[in-house]
Amino acid sequence: MSDQRGDPIFEAYLAETTQLVDQLEELILACEHDGWFTEEAIHEIFRIMHTIKGSSSMMQYHNIAALAHALEDLFSHLRDHPSDPADWSGLSDLMLEGVDFTKVELHKLRNGEPADGEASVVIGKVDRLLEALKLGPGTGGGAADAGPASGGGLRQYTARLVFTEDCEMANIRAYQAYFRVKDWLADVRHIPEDLLNDPEADAVVRDQGFRLFMTTDRSLDELREALSGISCLKELELREMPPGGEADGKRDASGADAGGAEAGEPIATEARPAGGEPGNEPGSETGGESGGESGGVSGGESGGVSGDGVSAAGNAGGAPRREAGNPAPGSPHGTTIHVNVAKLDELMDLVGELVIAEAMVTQNPDIVGLNLERFQKAARQLQKITKEIQDKVMEIRMVPLATTFQRMNRIVRDMGRKLGKNVALRMVGEETEVDKNIIEHITDPLMHLVRNAVDHGLEAAEERLAAGKPETGTITLEALNNGGEVLILVRDDGCGLNRAKILEKAKARGLLHRPEADMNDREIFQLIFLPGFSTKEEITEYSGRGVGMDVVQQNIAEVGGTIAVDSQAGEGTVFTIRIPLTLAIIDGMNARVGGTLYTIPTTSIRESFKARAGDIITDPEGNEMIVVRGECYPVLRLHRLFRVAGGLADIPDGVLIMAEQDGRGLCLFVDELLGQQQVVVKSLPAYIRRLNRLRGISGCTLLGDGSISLILDIQGLFNINHEGEYSHVGNRAEPYGA
Amino acid sequence: MSETVRSHTVLEEEDSQKDKYLTFIVDGESYGIEIRHVTEIIGLQKITPVPDMPDFVRGIINLRGKIIPVMDMRVRFNKPFREYRERTCIIVVDIRDLSIGLIVDSVAEVVNIPSGAVAAPPELARRGNRFIMGIGQTAGEVKLLLDIEKLLTDEEAEQLLDN
Numbered sequence: 001m002s003d004q005r006g007d008p009i010f011e012a013y014l015a016e017t018t019q020l021v022d023q024l025e026e027l028i029l030a031c032e033h034d035g036w037f038t039e040e041a042i043h044e045i046f047r048i049m050h051t052i053k054g055s056s057s058m059m060q061y062h063n064i065a066a067l068a069h070a071l072e073d074l075f076s077h078l079r080d081h082p083s084d085p086a087d088w089s090g091l092s093d094l095m096l097e098g099v100d101f102t103k104v105e106l107h108k109l110r111n112g113e114p115a116d117g118e119a120s121v122v123i124g125k126v127d128r129l130l131e132a133l134k135l136g137p138g139t140g141g142g143a144a145d146a147g148p149a150s151g152g153g154l155r156q157y158t159a160r161l162v163f164t165e166d167c168e169m170a171n172i173r174a175y176q177a178y179f180r181v182k183d184w185l186a187d188v189r190h191i192p193e194d195l196l197n198d199p200e201a202d203a204v205v206r207d208q209g210f211r212l213f214m215t216t217d218r219s220l221d222e223l224r225e226a227l228s229g230i231s232c233l234k235e236l237e238l239r240e241m242p243p244g245g246e247a248d249g250k251r252d253a254s255g256a257d258a259g260g261a262e263a264g265e266p267i268a269t270e271a272r273p274a275g276g277e278p279g280n281e282p283g284s285e286t287g288g289e290s291g292g293e294s295g296g297v298s299g300g301e302s303g304g305v306s307g308d309g310v311s312a313a314g315n316a317g318g319a320p321r322r323e324a325g326n327p328a329p330g331s332p333h334g335t336t337i338h339v340n341v342a343k344l345d346e347l348m349d350l351v352g353e354l355v356i357a358e359a360m361v362t363q364n365p366d367i368v369g370l371n372l373e374r375f376q377k378a379a380r381q382l383q384k385i386t387k388e389i390q391d392k393v394m395e396i397r398m399v400p401l402a403t404t405f406q407r408m409n410r411i412v413r414d415m416g417r418k419l420g421k422n423v424a425l426r427m428v429g430e431e432t433e434v435d436k437n438i439i440e441h442i443t444d445p446l447m448h449l450v451r452n453a454v455d456h457g458l459e460a461a462e463e464r465l466a467a468g469k470p471e472t473g474t475i476t477l478e479a480l481n482n483g484g485e486v487l488i489l490v491r492d493d494g495c496g497l498n499r500a501k502i503l504e505k506a507k508a509r510g511l512l513h514r515p516e517a518d519m520n521d522r523e524i525f526q527l528i529f530l531p532g533f534s535t536k537e538e539i540t541e542y543s544g545r546g547v548g549m550d551v552v553q554q555n556i557a558e559v560g561g562t563i564a565v566d567s568q569a570g571e572g573t574v575f576t577i578r579i580p581l582t583l584a585i586i587d588g589m590n591a592r593v594g595g596t597l598y599t600i601p602t603t604s605i606r607e608s609f610k611a612r613a614g615d616i617i618t619d620p621e622g623n624e625m626i627v628v629r630g631e632c633y634p635v636l637r638l639h640r641l642f643r644v645a646g647g648l649a650d651i652p653d654g655v656l657i658m659a660e661q662d663g664r665g666l667c668l669f670v671d672e673l674l675g676q677q678q679v680v681v682k683s684l685p686a687y688i689r690r691l692n693r694l695r696g697i698s699g700c701t702l703l704g705d706g707s708i709s710l711i712l713d714i715q716g717l718f719n720i721n722h723e724g725e726y727s728h729v730g731n732r733a734e735p736y737g738a
Numbered sequence: 739m740s741e742t743v744r745s746h747t748v749l750e751e752e753d754s755q756k757d758k759y760l761t762f763i764v765d766g767e768s769y770g771i772e773i774r775h776v777t778e779i780i781g782l783q784k785i786t787p788v789p790d791m792p793d794f795v796r797g798i799i800n801l802r803g804k805i806i807p808v809m810d811m812r813v814r815f816n817k818p819f820r821e822y823r824e825r826t827c828i829i830v831v832d833i834r835d836l837s838i839g840l841i842v843d844s845v846a847e848v849v850n851i852p853s854g855a856v857a858a859p860p861e862l863a864r865r866g867n868r869f870i871m872g873i874g875q876t877a878g879e880v881k882l883l884l885d886i887e888k889l890l891t892d893e894e895a896e897q898l899l900d901n
Contacts, residue, residue, distance in 0.1 A: 642789035685807045688798070
């Protein structure tokens with residue numbers, strides 16, 4: 001096929017199929033984690049394969065379609081014969097193989113190449129598996145045993161809704177209730193069966209109440225919340241069924257009646273007290289148990305352990321993960337559109353220009369000092385709207401980290417298998433959102449860190465057991481908002497960094513510039529980020545391909561982020577990545593020093609004030625300090641630090657700005673404050689960044705009059721101050737500026 | 739048919755830039771750079787100094803919304819800094835998506851120096867010599883032809899020498 005890029009149908013096909021394949025991969029990994037494919041998952045996979053098959057044959061990508069067709073057949077069989085005790089782990093391998101094949105083909109298409117991959121190998125495997133399944137219903141220990149297994153990850157609930165006596169059209173209310181929860185339900189039965197067309201339905205609901213028998217992965221509380229919102233509701237009985245009761249409740253032809261009787265009887269186990277175990281996701285527990293029972297899936301013990309892992313993750317962010325995973329199953333297609341990121345970038349740039357233009361108008365030198373009441377009013381309105389547009393554009397660009405985090409699942413799985421390590425990946429706070437551009441920049445570093453953690457961080461199983469740790473190593477990805485920045489933590493419970501080895505290596509490579517005794521652990525660990533440092537001797541398939549931690553640091557620094565590492569021998573390692581929420585626009589305070597302008601992010605400013613000459617204390621080394629409300633803060637004179645000509649020398653003439661970061665304070669001495677405004681952050685030219693000499697400057701911005709202001713990097717300034725590097729800047733013959 | 743015509747014009751355009759050099763004066767010396775790297779020549783602008791840069795990087799300028807660094811060629815060639823004057827110009831060059839302004843004493847002209855008239859630089863390891871691509875002769879005059887790419891990428895080596 002010729003290059004179809006740009007064709008809207010082709011683009012739509014690519015976007016849709018890519019999304020489906022991602023969804024599929026995630027689903028498979030989740031199922032594998034639970035130890036089997038739930039009935040719900042099988043249905044979902046079948047639907048996905050069906051869609052991919054349909055659209056691929058329409059686009060005439062026959063190899064993709066053929067593979068999808070084979071997998072669809074397979075899952076159609078699994079769907080109709082849920083009792084087949086399949087080799088789940090082999091199945092997920094095969095599915096992932098199919099996913100990878102499709103991904104490669106899509107990638108080719110995206111690059112304008114023909115999708116010419118040979119699918120027959122994978123298809124052959126699928127066919128063989130299907131044959132085996134069809135042949136071997138007897139081999140697998142009886143369908144009856146597998147009965148409960150088919151509901152794995154799901155729970156059964158019964159509900160009875162009684163409406164108030166004066167309620168009109170109770171059947172419609174009942175239908176409302178059903179409608180509210182129906183998207184969650186893998187299987188549902190209700191009495192009366194036909195709510196809308198049966199003339200008796202109203203009376204039945206009125207007299208006996210509306211009874212629902214549901215199979216879902218939702219928690220009791222979620223169901224309760226959804227159902228209790230129905231108007232005219234008088235009474236809601238909601239119970240979870242014991243797993244044993246499931247066969248009657250679902251499979252039995254007269255299931256509805258039987259279940260109905262049961263619901264009224266005290267046999268049903270008490271519903272879990274609300275809030276008792278709030279985050280305990282249904283399914284995680286069942287998943288763990290069943291993993292233990294079935295044994296052959298992944299080893300009884302690991303099944304149980306991984307079950308724990310999930311429920312722990314569920315505690316913090318289980319629900320959002322589900323939502324992110326199945327992009328709003330019930331939402332109609334018309335509510336979202338796919339937009340090319342390049343267009344969003346353009347829009348963002350335009351909004352940036354708009355913000356500058358607005359400042360140009362409202363802060364125009366021609367109107368300074370004039371009393372223009374109506375103009376000011378209109379200007380304020382303009383400002384408000386600009387701000388709103390800007391917020392909206394930002395919002396559109398914000399993407400949750402969940403997708404990025406989930407990509408790590410696959411890496412952990414594949415690597416764990418190859419290296420023979422049991423690894424569980426926990427995710428916390430993956431709903432945290434950051435700018436799309438930033439996501440792109442941190443995916444690679446994250447992957448690198450996760451690979452490192454699996455490869456070098458976690459010990460082999462025997463070592464772990466010997467150290468009294470659970471056999472399964474845990475890697476935790478955690479994201480959280482912290483003021484104007486997002487923290488991402490990559491934590492493992494492995495052996496920790498080897499302090500002695502790092503020191504030795506640093507010495508051998510001549511990277512150690514300070515006496516060992518002066519360095520604390522943190523500083524020593526930080527050495528691993530230096531270029532040319534890598535402690536792993538042999539190169540493995542996954543990490544140590546000559547790409548070191550310095551590249552990770554560089555990538556993160558490109559988006560204005562920082563990375564730090566902390567480690568406890570024998571207990572594990574934590575990498576902390578700090579990244580700004582957005583790169584594009586910040587609130588800044590403009591200040592002047594000599595002829596140069598600087599912008600300080602408003603979020604970092606605590607206060608600004610004038611000081612008297614006597615307030616400044618100088619220590620024997622010449623470092624200046626000031627005491628404010630009983631606390632002592634260092635004073636940095638920007639003109640001295642940045643060697644700016646013409647800066648004010650006397651403290652009383654200028655202004656002190658107290659900047660703050662991580663609870664530490666620092667006073668910056670500037671000539672004057674020019675006012676606060678929103679600035680569009682531009683990075684400094686590549687040539688300047690490449691010189692790698694910048695300290696304390698994170699970027700620059702254009703002001704309304706076209707002049708350039710340098711944006712201060714408060715964190716960097718703290719570091720400079722900490723190092724006491726005042727005099728280390730290098731002696732320049734003559735100061736800057738003309 | 740139209741295809742051949744098009745490629746012909748492209749060739750011609752390349753041809754028209756080939757062997758052409760923009761010459762400029764720095765501290766009395768005449769230098770040339772390949773015209774294909776030159777985007778535009780602008781007068782002196784307000785330069786915003788950036789701290790912690792090598793002396794020859796004077797700072798950054800706002801070129802119609804694009805921020806580019808400017809390099810003082812005098813200082814780059816270890817000549818004494820001289821205050822900017824009326825004739826001081828900034829030559830904006832563009833190499834591999836990297837834009838940079840070169841501050842020169844004055845811009846002279848565009849000359850044609852066929853490759854036959856370019857001699858290899860002497861193998862003298864004098865500092866600054868590394869950026870000389872060749873020595874061109876035109877109308878009895880000698881121009882030092884600069885290798886702009888090297889000028890922009892040789893920073894690391896330069897820094898090592900500095901320290």
